């Protein structure tokens with residue numbers, strides 16, 4: 190499965206209906222921005238996340254769902270793997286600064 194074939198961010202989040210998504214900075218944006226193909230820039234997605242009022246909630250959601258692709262809470266899949274590896278206790282979630 191390629192990244193583009195993965196379920197998109199909006200569909201996943203809307204299906205689970207977390208209340209915080211109503212305040213997401215990415216609402217109405219192209220979901221493909223948040224699911225780049227290998228080698229494509231994530232700068233615009235991460236810039237959007239940086240100003241998002243629900244970034245922490247989004248990151249927590251993604252960390253609870255390791256199969257999710259793309260940018261969540263300002264992190265890539267690789268970033269999240271590093272965060273998980275950095276956590277000696279898998280139930281604890283990192284706090285964004």
Ligand code: SF4
Nearest residue numbers: 213215238241247262
């Ligand atoms: S942190 Fe990023 S991906 Fe998550 S809801 Fe906010 S803008 Fe969307």
